[in-house]
Amino acid sequence: MTESEKQVSRRDFLKLAAAAGVAFVVGAGAGYYAGSQKKPEVITKTVPGTPPTSPTPPPTSPTPTKSEVVIGVIAPMATKQGMVQRNAAELAIREINEAGGVLGMPVRLVWGDTKLNPDVAVSEFRRLVTVEKADFMTGGFSSGIMNAMMEPMAELKIPFLADASSPGHPAKVHEEYDKYKYWFRITQNNGATFAWDLADMFDMLDEKGYDVSHIYIIRDEHIWTDAVMSYLQPELDKRGITVAKDVKVGRGYTEYEPLLVEANDMGIQVVVPILAIAGTGDVLAKQWANLKLRLLLAGHDLAALDLGFYEATGGAAEGYIFLADGGVVNTAPPTDMCKQFIQNYTAQYGHPPEAHQGFGAYDAVYLFKKVVEMAHDDGVENPFDPDVVVQYLEKFNPDNPINLTRTIAFYPPGDKNKFDHDLVWGDNYVRNWISQWQNGKQYVIRGKIKNADMIEPPWF
Template sequence: MRYAKAVLTAVILLATITSLCVQSGQKAEREKVVVGVIGPMSLPEGMAEEKAVKLAAEEINAQGGILGYPIEVVVGDTKLDSNTASTEFRRLATIENADVIIGGFSSGVMLTMMETMAETKTLFLADASSPAHAKKVAENYERYKYWFRVTQNNGSTFALDLADMVKFLKVSGYDASKVYIIRDEHVWTDPVVEALKPLLEAEGVEIVKDVRVPRGYSEYEQLIQDAESMDADLIMPILAIAGTGDILAKQWATLKPNLLLAGHDLAAIDAEFYNKTNGMANYEIFIADGGALVTAPPTEKCKEFVEAYKKKYGHYPESHQAYGAYDAVYLYKMAVEMAAKAGEKDPFDPDVLVKYLEKFDASNPAELTRPIAFYKNHDLMWGDKYVRNWISQWQDGKQYIIYPDSVANGEFKLPPWIEK
């Protein structure tokens, strides 16, 4: 008997929950375009995505929406958890009836969301950089074709950027013939280093050591001295997950070894990085993931976007995910309008839109905050004329792109303590 009442409460509880969610679900005549944005909403990456999508929607709505329909933005939070992400994606796709979902972030969460995307057949203009995602599209096109990588290049293209960086340094008078790699203990760095090896070999550059560090690793001073004792010319970080690139920069600046710090460090892209390291990030060379920097916007549209963002939110984009999310809304609009112009019966049908998005190929990039084009596997096209990870340097509190020349707004500076 005493359990009975408890069970009764449970029933009431369940019934309330049930009644809460019965209202939605039916598909009506189109009155609006629903754009879903999904990401880790307590982290800068997710917040930037949400803000950028809302900004783009506002701009588009002010100009009459997409084919006359206003955009409504709905938000999902992955909390960086695969269970939550798949639930939220499903909610956006089937309850909110999102016509397109934008965002993502984090490879594992993305992998799970791609399954939900395939089940719900939702167009997904995505972030995250793992090669595994595009591989799925290539292997099972019909199932995963709704996925396009918009925000940043496939992680393995870092190899091309890093090789170019070494070449560029050589041209600028810093001959880095011995490279000491410090990278994440993570699947994403494997294809990078694999592709990088032959590229560096062709340049006559030797990888003297390849060190993998776990998440949260902090003892870089030992590695820096190890690199110095091996006569390395530069330490090349390939760090995103470790989350401690700031410690590496700090310890490098403190020890002042006779070698450069140049590579990919996700933390260094953050505009606050200089302050958070008390200026010790000075002279660090990094790779601007996502193809845009606040201090050096590559296109006119990007310049406008960055300023509009600042005007609306009081600060510049907190992460590079903002560019991709903003572009994704416009890209979607372009694809829908192309489909409508071509006389498609339902220009919002995801299966139809996939065809039109694929039209943005090497010969026909979409000129947005960055020029966007796709490969056959829906991966974001890499190159000087498309999106690439610009080689940049921190100089006295400011980020400068130093290569390639077409977008560079600064010159490479050698740290004063280095003698070569």
């Protein structure tokens, strides 16, 4: 092998390299020329309402060729958060098709898997829009992936009712409206709203006679918890609550016992987890229940939201107080449609929606149907035009909410908190309900849809 390479003299190599270079440039040039020649053709072929692939699209106009409506779901399909979105959208689409479709056209579901990788997410997003001709997208999960997907969304101009938790996304809509206006958040999980619900949780604990003057925070080492903290701090100041210690933990962190022991030594009564990325809320609950210290565990933990959490922790979750982000706890559906959806979903898939993102995806499909029909009724020439869809979605503002599985309204552009196109937060809209694990079930223990009283951990 080594000998063979010695035989190639430098000059010959260069000759070949030069030949290769020339051949390549010719080929590439031909390709580029052909490619640029092809572009107008691509546009004329575009299904009306589907954003064309060119960055400077001509206005789309309706043609009689539109025969179906395509809805794309994009999410990490190996996770519950992804599967539930696909299932929920599928269910909504089936129901809509059985009831006659959208504007008389059948609806087709297409889906892509982000694999939680930004490159995959972006190419799947593009595939769904340009090959499958999706009219509209829903899905998401995980802020970093969402950041990456917002770029093809802006380039391809496609309405996107999304799930992700960073306040950075609506801020983009706020700062570059024309570019990012196609983005709406359909789940209530802007990290910042957790702060308001946490503050309410402390009020509740205070009313019940627990000492919340000092709290011990254990949170993800991640941007989303910084946003929570920046909104939480003023609320704590207002209530005279001191953060005795603020511990940041990384992905996969498991040593909670020394922290709980320390909190107990400091005379703390309330330990506040703010966890999602760590992914080890189960370990926290287990170590907490095993140590049996006089500590309440009350905060926000994505793991605790999981329906299998109680079993996974061997019942250690009993008494764990958490925020149900997304606005629905299965035992306490806030609307009739929600009750119906949980029933239908359970009938179809054998279990209730396995993550809150399902409510978002289900609502997204119905919302899209709704705005397209509204635009059509108003006599808009092309109700599928992305700009029209955005304009009609914006009609659901705090003064004009719509009841789906939750009461949906979006903050209008120019929001003072930079929450543009985010779900409106509040008792009459969507909240991250204060909930608790009791006897293997999740109950809401405060607010408008409360369905159980708070209990103490078994060893208190």
